[in-house]
Amino acid sequence: MNFYRDTFAQIDLTQFEENIKRIKNVNGKQMIAVIKANAYGHGASYIARKVMELGAVMLAVSSLDEAITLRHDGIDAPILCVGYTRPRDVSLAMFYDITLTVPSLEWCNELEKIKPEGKLKVHLAYDTGMNRIGMKTIDELKECITTLHGKYVCIDGIFTHYTMSDADDEIMTNDQYRKFKEVVVELQNLCNFTYIHASNSDATMHYKEDITNAVRIGLVMFGISSFDTEVKPILSLYTRLSRVKKVNKGEGIGYSQTYTMSEDGYIGTIPIGYADGWIRKNQDRSCYIGKEACRFVGRICMDQAMILLDKEYPVDTPVELIGPHVSLVEMAKELDTIPYEIMCLLTDRVPRVYLENGEVVAIDNPRMRYSEAK
Numbered sequence: 001m002n003f004y005r006d007t008f009a010q011i012d013l014t015q016f017e018e019n020i021k022r023i024k025n026v027n028g029k030q031m032i033a034v035i036k037a038n039a040y041g042h043g044a045s046y047i048a049r050k051v052m053e054l055g056a057v058m059l060a061v062s063s064l065d066e067a068i069t070l071r072h073d074g075i076d077a078p079i080l081c082v083g084y085t086r087p088r089d090v091s092l093a094m095f096y097d098i099t100l101t102v103p104s105l106e107w108c109n110e111l112e113k114i115k116p117e118g119k120l121k122v123h124l125a126y127d128t129g130m131n132r133i134g135m136k137t138i139d140e141l142k143e144c145i146t147t148l149h150g151k152y153v154c155i156d157g158i159f160t161h162y163t164m165s166d167a168d169d170e171i172m173t174n175d176q177y178r179k180f181k182e183v184v185v186e187l188q189n190l191c192n193f194t195y196i197h198a199s200n201s202d203a204t205m206h207y208k209e210d211i212t213n214a215v216r217i218g219l220v221m222f223g224i225s226s227f228d229t230e231v232k233p234i235l236s237l238y239t240r241l242s243r244v245k246k247v248n249k250g251e252g253i254g255y256s257q258t259y260t261m262s263e264d265g266y267i268g269t270i271p272i273g274y275a276d277g278w279i280r281k282n283q284d285r286s287c288y289i290g291k292e293a294c295r296f297v298g299r300i301c302m303d304q305a306m307i308l309l310d311k312e313y314p315v316d317t318p319v320e321l322i323g324p325h326v327s328l329v330e331m332a333k334e335l336d337t338i339p340y341e342i343m344c345l346l347t348d349r350v351p352r353v354y355l356e357n358g359e360v361v362a363i364d365n366p367r368m369r370y371s372e373a374k
């Protein structure tokens, strides 16, 4: 197994399948798999193939270029772009058969000027409280339908996005859902929507809707949920010691010498840094060698970091950064962020290794694709 770096993210596709089974058991609606931001760091093309195999009806990404990358990787599944696409790029979306989101009435009017050739598939975004993209009134939605539908546009779906589906009380979600339902009921007289969707992961696992026929799931597929304890994370992050040295009491470690050895000891160096997504705020947190917690001491560098060892370990000793001893949820709390951000931060310098039933089934190191192909 050669992927040219000791630092790698391991993605457990068997657990991914278990998570999808669990989601289907809890909520049997059609699954639109949200794989934007490189499938939250898990590798968009690999996750796309797997999730379509497991019964998703559609993939969702945030931008046209994310969608086109999937097409170039040979993914021919339906793809919805849930973010903003510039009206002047719609012909590209049509060429690659990407469904776009209608973010505003102004966008419709721009399209009316462009009059693209062929049929563009769209989902209408209805803003019920997020105040991000989407139309805010039924009149805007109606005008959009009468302007566009049937000409060069096929309105295939309508959706909204919840702002507080992770909250224990459902006050905001109820309010958003009520608004969404009212509008969908009325618009159904004008337009036959194939897909009606609102729930993200947390809503999918605990909130009941009767008007929708699909869910838009991201995080829960990757094993993190505010409401379900049966899904399990599928991503771990490992590296190996690249250097071990004895350091004397009083010596400083790393840039700006922010840590001083309080006694003689051993410092391990590992090949991961903020350019891999291992941000500087990880200083003072711990990684693990076996069951032993080892603290990051000194500044995290761009490509390397130093950890305090309890004894002298050999170079090449495996180090766990995220995994059985370091959960993404705990790590997010320690870094005062959310698991989404930690996953998305992992850059393409970090090779992804895919496992099925404990066996490596694929390795992706984008930087080495050229030489692997030769």
Ligand SMILES: Cc1ncc(COP(=O)(O)O)c(C=O)c1O
Residues within 6 Å of the ligand: 034, 082, 161, 199, 200, 201, 202, 216, 217, 218, 219, 220
């Ligand atoms: C429009 C939209 N739908 C669905 C999702 C999926 O959310 P989650 O990962 O919480 O399921 C996102 C994620 O940010 C989103 O922006």
